[in-house]
Amino acid sequence: MKNKNLEFFEFLRYETKSLRDKPILLKSELLDAISQSTKIKEVSKIKKPQLVKQFEDFLKELDRALFIKNSKDEISNIKWNRIDIFCGLLRLIERSDERKIRWALYYIFAANNLKISTVKISELLKEFKIKNLEKILKKILKDENLSGLNAQFDGKAFVINHEKTDKIVSHYLADAIDEPSRRSPGELEEEILDLIDEGSYSNQEVSQALLIDEGLVSRTIGKLREQDKIVLSSFGQRGARYFTTNCDNCPFGTTKASCRKEAISYIAAAFMHDFGLDLSATDFDSVETNQAILKIKRIVMMARKEKNTKLERNLGENLETLLSKVVDKFTEIETPEEKITLPEIKMNIPNDMSKLPLLYQLGLKKGAQGGINLMDEMLQLASKSIQKDDRVKIKKHALEESNKFLKNIGLDQKENN
Numbered sequence: 553m554k555n556k557n558l559e560f561f562e563f564l565r566y567e568t569k570s571l572r573d574k575p576i577l578l579k580s581e582l583l584d585a586i587s588q589s590t591k592i593k594e595v596s597k598i599k600k601p602q603l604v605k606q607f608e609d610f611l612k613e614l615d616r617a618l619f620i621k622n623s624k625d626e627i628s629n630i631k632w633n634r635i636d637i638f639c640g641l642l643r644l645i646e647r648s649d650e651r652k653i654r655w656a657l658y659y660i661f662a663a664n665n666l667k668i669s670t671v672k673i674s675e676l677l678k679e680f681k682i683k684n685l686e687k688i689l690k691k692i693l694k695d696e697n698l699s700g701l702n703a704q705f706d707g708k709a710f711v712i713n714h715e716k717t718d719k720i721v722s723h724y725l726a727d728a729i730d731e732p733s734r735r736s737p738g739e740l741e742e743e744i745l746d747l748i749d750e751g752s753y754s755n756q757e758v759s760q761a762l763l764i765d766e767g768l769v770s771r772t773i774g775k776l777r778e779q780d781k782i783v784l785s786s787f788g789q790r791g792a793r794y795f796t797t798n799c800d801n802c803p804f805g806t807t808k809a810s811c812r813k814e815a816i817s818y819i820a821a822a823f824m825h826d827f828g829l830d831l832s833a834t835d836f837d838s839v840e841t842n843q844a845i846l847k848i849k850r851i852v853m854m855a856r857k858e859k860n861t862k863l864e865r866n867l868g869e870n871l872e873t874l875l876s877k878v879v880d881k882f883t884e885i886e887t888p889e890e891k892i893t894l895p896e897i898k899m900n901i902p903n904d905m906s907k908l909p910l911l912y913q914l915g916l917k918k919g920a921q922g923g924i925n926l927m928d929e930m931l932q933l934a935s936k937s938i939q940k941d942d943r944v945k946i947k948k949h950a951l952e953e954s955n956k957f958l959k960n961i962g963l964d965q966k967e968n969n
Contacts, residue, residue, distance in 0.1 A: 557610055557613070557642075558639075558642050558643065558646065559591055559592040559593060560592070560606075560607065560610045561635065561638065561639040561642055562591040562639055562643075563585075563586060563589050563591045563592055564632075564635050564639070565635060565636050565639040565640075566591060567585060567589055567590070567591060568582075568585065571585070572630075572632055575628060576626050576627070576628045577626060577627050577628070577630070578625060578626050579607075579608075579611075579625055579626060579627065580625070582607070582627075583603070583604065583607065586603065586607065611627060614627075614635075617638075618631070619631045619634055619635055619638070641729065644729070645729060646680075649680075649682050649683070649684070649688055650688050650691070650692065650728075651728075651729045652677055652680055652682060653673060653677070653682065653685065653688050653689065653692065654692060654725055654726060654728060654729050655726070655729055656673045656676045656677055657673070657692070657710060657725045658722060658725040658726040658729070659676065660672060660673070660676070661712060661721060661722070661725060662722070664716045666711065666712045666713075666714070666716060667709050667710075667711050667712075668709060668710040668711075668712070669708060669709045669710075670685055670686065670689070670707075670708055670709065670710075673685065673689075673710075686705075686707055689705050689710055690705060692725075693705045693710070695728075696724045696725070699724060700720075700724070701714075701721065701724040701725075702714060737772070740764065740768070740772055741772055741775070741776060743762055744758055744762070744769070744772055744773070744776065745776070745781065745782070745797060745803050745804075747761055747762065748782060748795055748796050748797055748843070749796070749797045749803075749804070749843060749846060750843055750846045750847040750850055751796070751843055751844075751847050752785040752786060752794035752795060752796045752843065753794060753795060753796075754788060754792040754793060754794050754795075755769045755770050755773055755792075755793075756792065758773070773795060776795075776803075777795075780798055780801045781797065781798055781801065781803040782795045782796065782797055782798055782803075783795065783796060783797075783798045796841065796843045797843065799811070799841075799842050808842060811842050811846075812842050812845055815842070815845040815846055815848075815849045816833060816836050816845065818849050818852070818853075819831065819836075819845075819848060819849055819852050820832070822852050822853075822856060823852075826856065851911070875908060875909070875912050878908060879908075879916070
């Protein structure tokens with residue numbers, strides 16, 4: 553990946569508009585245009601034979617990449633769109649040392665090398681004067697090991713423990729080179745609007761949900777606010793701003809009333825069909841926003857999906873295991889040696905519990921409430937053998953511990969006397 557190649561790419565991308573309608577281009581035409589180029593540095597100082605050779609070598613590389621068909625005096629079958637996209641990618645690579653190193657790793661691996669020395673990487677990138685090569689390689693290794701890449705780095709060589717034909721290695725090495733989003737501005741606006749039409753999101757949350765650079769999200773959010781398609785919903789911790797779609801100027805061309813009515817109708821019909829439960833509009837009076845109604849509709853819609861397929865069963869079993877690990881980590885019942893001392897639930901780093909999925913949190917809340925009710929019934933049945941004061945003491949303690957648990961996942965439970 554040489555600087556001159558990038559300059560030639562940018563010449564083709566930005567300075568060939570008048571030539572793109574032609575199915576076949578003479579190389580002499582391109583060389584004449586290159587002599588007037590503003591994208592190729594010091595083009596006037598490059599001797600013509602040297603420039604011709606550099607450009608010819610560049611065209612051969614384009615031919616190998618199937619971007620063009622290269623002949624002696626002309627080029628044809630030009631993939632202009634692929635050239636433009638690849639040019640943008642090269643410029644993106646140039647702006648980041650990590651992307652340069654990832655490109656080098658990918659380039660060397662693609663040549664059937666599983667052991668890639670730092671010397672080889674340095675030679676390939678010598679024009680860029682990379683600093684902290686070893687540190688960046690360790691970061692890449694750490695990131696991709698978590699994703700499943702089997703590789704090691706001993707300070708001198710990056711060793712890939714996969715078969716040379718294993719195509720997934722290329723994804724581990726090269727996917728992060730590309731921008732998180734290759735969407736057009738219109739597509740990006742549409743995705744953001746679809747997301748925040750079912751909730752309130754900060755710029756950071758939009759970035760994480762859609763895998764888009766936060767700076768790009770900020771610019772798009774600003775544009776949508778100027779168009780009055782979204783509004784500031786509320787402020788979060790440390791002043792983070794949360795946005796939702798503007799129901800008074802719906803970007804989807806519907807009215808606030810009809811949107812709410814349609815969503816409630818779907819939810820009510822689903823509850824009647826699936827559970828025989830008759831809901832009315834008054835059951836939704838406490839739902840303040842259309843975005844919340846739409847989110848409930850989405851959850852109900854997903855809940856109706858068939859859960860007994862092989863994939864869904866496997867998903868459910870493993871999701872239960874993973875989420876249970878979180879609860880087991882943060883909660884531990886400590887049984888005392890003395891029987892008169894009531895057991896305590898230990899809480900470690902309780903704030904992290906609030907990151908559990910909302911529906912799972914609601915299940916924990918319902919389970920905790922059900923457990924208290926069941927215990928209360930058991931105490932009532934055992935009332936003859938347990939003193940009333942002890943019964944009240946046990947129930948109060950259980951409620952306190954249950955509430956402590958629910959508070960730390962963000963779902964406080966009111967005491968039932």
